[in-house]
Amino acid sequence: MNISEQEQDIVIVGGGISGLATALALRRKGIKSMVLERSETLRAAGVGIIMQPNGWRALDQLGVAAKLRQTCTEIPSGVFISVAEGKCRESELPLGKGELRCLKRMELMKALAEELPVESVYLGCRAVFILLDPLTSNPLLQLHDGTLIKAKIVIGCDGVNSIISKFVGVNSPKLFSRCATRGFTYYEGGHSFGDKFRFYSSNDVTLGQLPVTDKLVYWFLTRVLTSQDLSDAKKDPAYITKASLEAIKGFPEEIVELVKNTEPNTLYLTELRYRAPWDLVRTKFRKGTVVVAGDAMHAMCPFISQGGGASLEDAVVLARCLSEKLKQAAEGGGKRLVEEALDEYVRERRMRVFWLSLQTYFIGLAQDNTSKVKKALGIAGLILVFGDQTSHTDYDCGHL
Numbered sequence: 200m201n202i203s204e205q206e207q208d209i210v211i212v213g214g215g216i217s218g219l220a221t222a223l224a225l226r227r228k229g230i231k232s233m234v235l236e237r238s239e240t241l242r243a244a245g246v247g248i249i250m251q252p253n254g255w256r257a258l259d260q261l262g263v264a265a266k267l268r269q270t271c272t273e274i275p276s277g278v279f280i281s282v283a284e285g286k287c288r289e290s291e292l293p294l295g296k297g298e299l300r301c302l303k304r305m306e307l308m309k310a311l312a313e314e315l316p317v318e319s320v321y322l323g324c325r326a327v328f329i330l331l332d333p334l335t336s337n338p339l340l341q342l343h344d345g346t347l348i349k350a351k352i353v354i355g356c357d358g359v360n361s362i363i364s365k366f367v368g369v370n371s372p373k374l375f376s377r378c379a380t381r382g383f384t385y386y387e388g389g390h391s392f393g394d395k396f397r398f399y400s401s402n403d404v405t406l407g408q409l410p411v412t413d414k415l416v417y418w419f420l421t422r423v424l425t426s427q428d429l430s431d432a433k434k435d436p437a438y439i440t441k442a443s444l445e446a447i448k449g450f451p452e453e454i455v456e457l458v459k460n461t462e463p464n465t466l467y468l469t470e471l472r473y474r475a476p477w478d479l480v481r482t483k484f485r486k487g488t489v490v491v492a493g494d495a496m497h498a499m500c501p502f503i504s505q506g507g508g509a510s511l512e513d514a515v516v517l518a519r520c521l522s523e524k525l526k527q528a529a530e531g532g533g534k535r536l537v538e539e540a541l542d543e544y545v546r547e548r549r550m551r552v553f554w555l556s557l558q559t560y561f562i563g564l565a566q567d568n569t570s571k572v573k574k575a576l577g578i579a580g581l582i583l584v585f586g587d588q589t590s591h592t593d594y595d596c597g598h599l
């Protein structure tokens with residue numbers, strides 16, 4: 200560990216999409232920060248990530264969109280395929296207005312990290328405890344090896360099981376009744392799926408499939424969670440493949456082949472955790488000069504593929520709010536102005552992430568085959584509240 204115990208201005212806990220994007224957004228505004236990541240390398244669990252128009256707007260603001268566009272195909276249209284008794288019925292899958300692409304997660308992480316000074320990202324640094332100094336009310340962060348960091352501002356980007364969220368008073372995430380499997384399939388001679396987003400749905404299983412390039416295809420599958428999915432088996436590619444193939448019995452042959460031929464080291468099986476939409480309305484998200492962003496603030500099930508996009512938006516909004524007030528703070532009134540900036544950020548993000556989270560919550564209910572009431576509630580909620588189910592992609596987080 201090479202961190203001295205001196206005071207730091209801004210410490211970001213977590214070097215995932217949210218932490219790196221926040222550090223980059225701050226850097227673009229001329230504000231230094233330090234990122235603490237517990238893993239020894241930058242992680243990109245889940246291989247692919249769908250980026251929709253709102254996410255691309257945020258990436259444009261961060262100055263990395265042009266580079267990323269070169270790594271993946273644009274996906275102009277989608278097909279919804281309903282699978283029943285071995286037969287498929289196709290209809291249009293509505294996509295948002297604008298750019299949709301599927302990125303390699305690692306490309307996204309690399310693009311963000313490459314724009315940061317190497318010495319600002321500390322790998323192998325796990326934050327274990329945080330409190331507010333009783334004398335100064337500044338945050339004090341303790342790391343796994345006992346190092347104590349005195350910070351002026353702490354931004355918790357430490358994911359769904361965030362310790363910083365707990366500290367600021369966010370309720371624990373809930374476990375959803377379904378799980379997700381994701382993987383990449385590589386086609387040496389090029390695949391024949393074209394440039395469409397295909398979304399298959401049977402009674403209990405959904406499978407999405409998108410091209411990343413003309414040789415690489417990303418797929419994700421959701422199905423009912425079993426106790427075995429929560430055991431060590433979830434790390435075994437053979438188990439993941441077997442359980443996925445079991446789930447897609449009756450799906451078209453090319454989809455079965457897609458799953459069978461997945462690169463084993465790209466297979467991920469994850470349980471899904473989410474923060475209840477009503478928690479997002481009533482939680483303060485700030486304590487002193489500690490605040491949260493990304494999944495630490497608004498973990499949601501991935502049904503509208505927006506958790507990552509929303510994390511990028513958080514980064515832009517947070518950096519904008521902070522930079523405006525930090526300029527004024529330089530002339531006096533420091534901590535109060537910082538707290539105002541963090542509250543402004545929370546105010547701006549709260550309803551945005553509430554609506555995203557509510558939509559995914561209703562989709563989750565609509566997929567629940569164990570209760571007719573819940574299913575009906577989910578479908579009714581989607582129809583009544585979210586008439587246009589792609590309008591979440593219209594959001595513009597604004598300029599940095």
Ligand SMILES: Cc1cc2nc3c(=O)[nH]c(=O)nc-3n(C[C@H](O)[C@H](O)[C@H](O)COP(=O)(O)OP(=O)(O)OC[C@H]3O[C@@H](n4cnc5c(N)ncnc54)[C@H](O)[C@@H]3O)c2cc1C
Pocket residue numbers: 212213214215216217218235236237238242245247248249250254324325326327356357358359361362379380381469471492493494495501504505506507508509510
């Ligand atoms: C199955 C699935 C599919 C998804 N698909 C999409 C999609 O297509 N499009 C989309 O936009 N979103 C998608 N999402 C959501 C997206 O993955 C998340 O919203 C996004 O990764 C959140 O980033 P984050 O940085 O907040 O959290 P994370 O990616 O979890 O990163 C948190 C980081 O903090 C580190 N950390 C944790 N605790 C500590 C600590 N105490 N000290 C130091 N470091 C710590 C972790 O090691 C990690 O690197 C999907 C999610 C799932 C589960």
